[in-house]
Amino acid sequence: MLPWAPQGPPQKVPFGFPYERKKSFLTQNEIAYYKVLQMIFGNRYLLFAQVNVFDLCDVLDRPFNQGAVNRINRLRVDFVLCHPRTFKPMIAIELDDSTHDRMHRRKRDGFLDEVFRVVGMKLVRQRARLTYSVAEVTQTVEAALAAAA
Numbered sequence: 675m676l677p678w679a680p681q682g683p684p685q686k687v688p689f690g691f692p693y694e695r696k697k698s699f700l701t702q703n704e705i706a707y708y709k710v711l712q713m714i715f716g717n718r719y720l721l722f723a724q725v726n727v728f729d730l731c732d733v734l735d736r737p738f739n740q741g742a743v744n745r746i747n748r749l750r751v752d753f754v755l756c757h758p759r760t761f762k763p764m765i766a767i768e769l770d771d772s773t774h775d776r777m778h779r780r781k782r783d784g785f786l787d788e789v790f791r792v793v794g795m796k797l798v799r800q801r802a803r804l805t806y807s808v809a810e811v812t813q814t815v816e817a818a819l820a821a822a823a
Contacts, residue, residue: 699724703769703802704752710806711753711767715815719755719764726750727786730763731793749786751797755819765818766795771802796822 700708700723711721727749733742753767768786773779783799790797796818800811 701802703771703804706804707767707769707800707802707806707811708753710808710811711755711815714808714812715755718758720758720761722754722756723752724750725754725763725766727789730754730766730795731789745785746789749782751786755815763795764822765798765815766790767798767800767815769800769802 698705704723708721708723715721727746728743730751731746733739733746736743751766752769755764755767756762757764768783770783774783787797798814798818800806800814
């Protein structure tokens with residue numbers, strides 16, 4: 675316990691330190707999709723959620739290409755399926771909700787699609803919803819995994 679920290683139950687956070695724990699790491703749509711992914715692929719792949727794009731690719735000649743680093747530094751994908759022994763990222767999955775219909779998000783999505791194309795990794799796009807068809811997810815993800823092999 676820090677000497678300056680208040681004793682007793684947590685109180686309102688003081689100005690200048692406006693943080694609190696999130697209620698959930700994933701949205702309801704993401705939780706539903708994760709559960710389907712886990713059911714279908716959990717025995718064959720490692721599933722990771724909210725993965726930074728910077729962790730999935732290397733920027734060549736980094737000192738010279740710092741702008742390229744900055745462009746991917748804060749981008750995330752919703753899910754990544756990795757090989758269970760090597761942890762090699764096999765495919766990434768992005769759930770597109772209504773915010774992806776906005777012009778600036780379409781530009782960001784186009785950029786992200788191009789990054790994944792250049793690094794040779796399949797990025798699966800799935801429209802976000804509260805329930806998902808096991809058959810549809812299986813077919814879409816299996817096709818992407820076959821292309822990644």
